[in-house]
Amino acid sequence: MSFNRSLFLTALAFFVSSQGVQFGQRVKKCQISDAAIFEASGLATSKTFANVAYTLNDRAGKNEIFAVDVNTCQTLAVYTVNSATNWDWEDLAYGPCLDDCQNGTVCSDVSAPRRYCLYIADIGDRGGNVPVNNIYVIREPATVQNSSVDLAGVLKFNWTAPDAETLLISPDARLFVVSKVTGGKATVAQVPLTAWNPTSRVDLDLSQSGTLKISTPSRDPLGGALSPDGKFLLIVAEYNIYFYSIVNGDVIKTLNDQVPTEVNTYVRTPSTQSIAWAQDQKSFFILPEGADPSLYAYPIDTASSGIVVG
Numbered sequence: 655m656s657f658n659r660s661l662f663l664t665a666l667a668f669f670v671s672s673q674g675v676q677f678g679q680r681v682k683k684c685q686i687s688d689a690a691i692f693e694a695s696g697l698a699t700s701k702t703f704a705n706v707a708y709t710l711n712d713r714a715g716k717n718e719i720f721a722v723d724v725n726t727c728q729t730l731a732v733y734t735v736n737s738a739t740n741w742d743w744e745d746l747a748y749g750p751c752l753d754d755c756q757n758g759t760v761c762s763d764v765s766a767p768r769r770y771c772l773y774i775a776d777i778g779d780r781g782g783n784v785p786v787n788n789i790y791v792i793r794e795p796a797t798v799q800n801s802s803v804d805l806a807g808v809l810k811f812n813w814t815a816p817d818a819e820t821l822l823i824s825p826d827a828r829l830f831v832v833s834k835v836t837g838g839k840a841t842v843a844q845v846p847l848t849a850w851n852p853t854s855r856v857d858l859d860l861s862q863s864g865t866l867k868i869s870t871p872s873r874d875p876l877g878g879a880l881s882p883d884g885k886f887l888l889i890v891a892e893y894n895i896y897f898y899s900i901v902n903g904d905v906i907k908t909l910n911d912q913v914p915t916e917v918n919t920y921v922r923t924p925s926t927q928s929i930a931w932a933q934d935q936k937s938f939f940i941l942p943e944g945a946d947p948s949l950y951a952y953p954i955d956t957a958s959s960g961i962v963v964g
């Protein structure tokens with residue numbers, strides 16, 4: 655085989671495998687026994703605290719975030735979010751703080767130290783009502799202890815989608831919401847920085863939106879998570895989990911153009927809305943809704959995927 659031909663085949667193999675990253679069999683990490691976590695609707699892992707993930711309940715819940723140990727499922731802390739109402743909290747994203755990104759210095763991938771924020775997406779329809787479409791922003795608490803936390807800001811937006819359960823954040827703190835529709839061909843739109851405003855509500859620019867290329871038998875999607883480096887995206891639907899490789903950092907174009915692969919080792923757990931990457935990007939976690947949920951991890955099968963992660 656000529657050098658050029660082998661180089662070509664190597665490049666092709668890399669391309670094909672990186673499009674279809676393989677995941678291994680699920681691993682049950684532990685089972686939550688805290689009765690206060692009963693409608694988990696979002697999950698995010700901490701960069702600051704090892705083995706800590708944050709979760710929240712949707713409309714039946716209070717204005718609380720839970721810090722959970724991903725190995726034991728013990729609740730480590732409950733944070734009460736001051737001046738926020740849980741109308742229908744449907745997702746939770748973790749990333750740089752938007753205000754830090756506005757001056758362009760402390761938010762870039764390479765600069766350290768930096769602060770992280772939790773973005774609480776009150777975007778659901780609360781069972782057929784009109785969504786409030788507020789995203790509450792808190793700084794990641796400095797300690798893993800029960801406390802009350804103040805808002806760092808609120809993003810208020812308006813769009814025509816009647817329901818949504820997915821909020822995504824990129825490493826440079828661009829925020830995206832994905833609607834929830836029968837059949838899964840949902841709309842993804844960016845929430846602009848101008849939405850960070852306590853008094854006015856901005857309309858999302860739907861001329862720049864995308865449409866998911868998935869087809870499902872249910873109302874989807876139920877959640878999603880961009881990897882910490884922004885290169886991979888997981889979307890969870892009622893029956894499947896979909897994997898995307900984000901092209902050139904363009905989330906909307908990727909969702910609009912790409913037919914995702916399915917995580918073929920996924921064992922369906924009904925009503926799973928909570929999905930999060932581990933910070934090392936070697937696995938992702940899911941946490942189903944309902945009482946006493948088990949936390950599951952799906953490791954990337956690096957041998958068969960042939961990719962370097964993390």
Ligand SMILES: *[C@@H]1O[C@H](CO)[C@@H](O)[C@H](O)[C@H]1NC(C)=O
Pocket residue numbers: 753754757759760
């Ligand atoms: C950027 O903004 C953040 C948040 O307001 C502030 O803490 C930080 O000091 C600013 N950095 C510079 C270099 O101005």
Ligand SMILES: *[C@@H]1O[C@H](CO)[C@@H](O)[C@H](O)[C@H]1NC(C)=O
Pocket residue numbers: 731732800
């Ligand atoms: C933290 O708050 C939870 C819920 O209110 C409570 O059950 C728990 O005992 C508290 N933990 C500590 C250490 O105070």
Ligand SMILES: *[C@@H]1O[C@H](CO)[C@@H](O)[C@H](O)[C@H]1NC(C)=O
Pocket residue numbers: 812813814855
């Ligand atoms: C949101 O947009 C709809 C139409 O797209 C409009 O009827 C409604 O008044 C808007 N609501 C707010 C709070 O701006």
